[in-house]
Amino acid sequence: MRALVWHGKEDIRCDTVTDPEIEGERDVIVKVTSCAICGSDLHLFHNFIPAMLPGDVMGHETMGEVVETGRGLNGKLKKGDRVVVPFTIVCGECDQCKRGYFSVCQRSNRKKHLADKVFGHTTAGLFGYTHLTGGYPGGQAEYLRVPFADSTVQKVPEGIPDEKLLFLSDIFPTGWQAAVQADIQPTDTVAIWGCGPVGQMTIRSAVLLGAEQVIAIDHLPERLDMAEAGGAITINFKEENVVERLNELTGGEGPEKCIDCIGMESHVTPAMPDTVYDRAKQILLAESDRPHVLREMIYVCRPGGLISIPGVYGGLADKIPMGAAMNKGLTFRMGQTHVQRWTADLLRRIEEDQIDPSFVITHEVPLDQGPEMYRTFRDKQDSCIKVVLKP
Amino acid sequence: MTNLSSLTNFSNITRSEGDPKVIHSGPSSRGVPDSLARGLGWFSLGLGLTELLAPGRITRALGMEGKEALVRVYGAREIGSGILSLSVDKKLGLWSRVAGDGLDIATVMTALRPDNPKRDNAVIALALLLGITAIDLIDAQATTMRHSRSAGRRRTYRDRSGFPRGVDASRGAARDFKTPPDLRHAPALAAVSPRTSAA
Structure with a gap:
């Protein structure tokens, strides 16, 4: 598949990479229909966030369709489901998740030992971010593996354009x-x-x-x-x-x-x-x-x-x-956002026409133009405020 | 695998089996001027360290004995330019290199005097300096242009409220939302002041 990959400071490339594979029972694979470049991606672009490695797939604002499921989802997600993928990966079962403090989930960071050393105690795993938060491959790609998918993703209805729903993932x-x-x-x-x-x-x-x-x-x-x-x-x-x-x-x-x-x-x-x-x-x-x-x-x-x-x-x-x-x-x-705490309520507000978050999109381009759009967004060129990428 | 740095391959040891791994790399967000700026930045660091640590060798080669302190100062300046050229403020670094080139040229020109036994070396150094100045100037201009905000269209977003019902109708539309107890702060004055409430 194709994905936007971090290779170093100010060096993002649209690479051909191997497809992600199911690893855990609660994993799903999502075929990405829309993803976006976030302002915090620019901190990674500038290499100001420590513990990025060449070869890391970028992106934490993603939505798409479930195309493959792990065996432990008990029917909570199935192939064909349309989902928004919040940037925080959450187990839904630890003390912090039960409190609604999802961005400090105690179990989803697969590189907990690093976060424990740097932050004192671990925080949640995040997509397309530093290895301090798990080094999970991100969603600026054609496919994305979502761990703990049943508690992480937000199912969304058909009939509403991606552009209105995508930003439930983060901003x-x-x-x-x-x-x-x-x-x-x-x-x-x-x-x-x-x-x-x-x-x-x-x-x-x-x-x-x-x-x-x-x-x-x-x-x-x-x-x-x-x-x-x-x-x-x-x-x-x-x-x-x-x-x-x-x-x-x-x-x-x-x-x-x-x-x-x-x-x-x-x-x-x-x-x-x-x-x-x-x-x-x-x-x-x-x-x-x-x-x-x-x-x-x-x-x-x-x-x-x-x-x-x-x-x-x-x-x-x-x-x-x-x-x-x-x-x-x-x-x-x-703190990082406890995305899952708010998504259902905010989806309702979008459905009720209280707000249409697509107002913020200024650029919509194919995924392979992503590297150039990182620069355009960073340099504030072409009146760029928000970039949506279509894989 | 093609076109991959060994670091990219090496980093795969940190990834799990099901994680995507790079097979083939595409074009970079870094343009030619950006890559050249990095090269010039590293060059600055190398030259700056040499000037700082071995100024005597440079002054002897150019017939400029006695100017070691000045070469050291130039070395510190060169290191500063190098750090800036390698940072996200690379434009500043490149233009500081151009300014530094001017100083270097003026200094080496003093070694072109006829009685300097190392005059030939000074001529070669001057030619190299003129060449590097041309590269610095071209790259500084190209980088400035590439990252200038003025590139592209100017648009206005005065019609983008994000509220399908309009701003006025949307003020307070989410007052049905109850702030969770863990996120409450000071109450509004009206709620704690009888005088204000009565008013």
Whole structure:
């Protein structure tokens, strides 16, 4: 089959690889009908996430049709089922899964010993990601093996286009969880840093959950346009002072809820000297993450407020103003998304026309154009916001 | 297997039997300018280390004895350019190489004086420098163009709300959602302040 394969920094290729095979009783093989490039794939593209190996198949936003099943599924999945494959692999049986904390499933990481060493304790296995999370081959491919399939995948009905359902695999639940864990109240101002795909989904989720005011921060005109279309007040950080503008929009008190949809690779500009400092340290391997957004959120957030972090951080971040965070009594909530906790409810909301997540797609191309699209997406060329690949 | 690095083959020992393994590799997302930038980056590191560790050999070869400290400084600069050229900020690294080439050329030109017994070596070094400057300049321009945001169309997405019923009708449409107990935070002021509630 063909698959997008990681060969090194900025080196993704559309390779011919062997087909995946069933290994466990709860495995299925999915024939991929649609998959997408995620913002976090760019962290892998840049080799900022440790423990990638040449030959790793990329991709963690996938959907398709079940074409082969293991023997232990007890009829829960059968050939021909249409499924969305969340990026988190979950056993559904461990203590964390029972709590709904699926992204820290205790049993699905097949390289638990690595995660135990680096993180202290293992987290869930993830598709198309680092070997710290199992090194499972990803779904930017023609076929995908899904372990623990009966608890991992979300069955979806026929008759709804892939484009509306695909993002149940990651960015829609990620944006939703980012907003839900902020526990948005009708009087809240929610400030969202980053108007990439996750930021766009977070804006829609905050609007649906009834925030009084949603403010979106970015610098790319097309992304700010899309944010505004979704009901956000926008701030272009290259034209306005973010802190001043947020204070102005909140009567000088700051937003109650701040959401970081950027993560470890915040934009670098001489106007924000800490970003230059972070970039220099990152190049010299003295720091893995550029936490400018985190610093800004801690500074501007209202005392007693909440900081929600769906953006991916990879390792070590420097100069976090913990004094301000502690004295202001801020609450931090973060983590990879517990996708399976939200998918059924979000599928209903798509079916009821509360939202159509396909709005975010700007490019749809065949799989073999994937390597070029990684570059287009990374360089923000051609007004690219979200790429869907068709195997 | 064709066109595969030994590292790709070696990494297969970490994969399970049913995992896909590369049989044949396709074209890379890395273009020619990107690959050349990597090559130049490694070259910078090699040259920089040589300048830093053995400046005397360089100054003797060029008839520039007494300039060892300057060569060391250039070595540090070269290492910086190399690190940048190998990073995702390769454009910056390549342009810093071009600027460095200018300094190198100006410095070597001082060794072209007629009384320098190593003048011939200096001429060869200058020719090499001019050649490498041309390569640096071409690659810096090609890389800048390849990764420029201005490539491609400019589009607007002002009609992409994502809400089939419109934004206004969608505000609060998911208020039926009850925040799970483990994700609750501070209640709204109205819920805890009688004064505000009464108002």
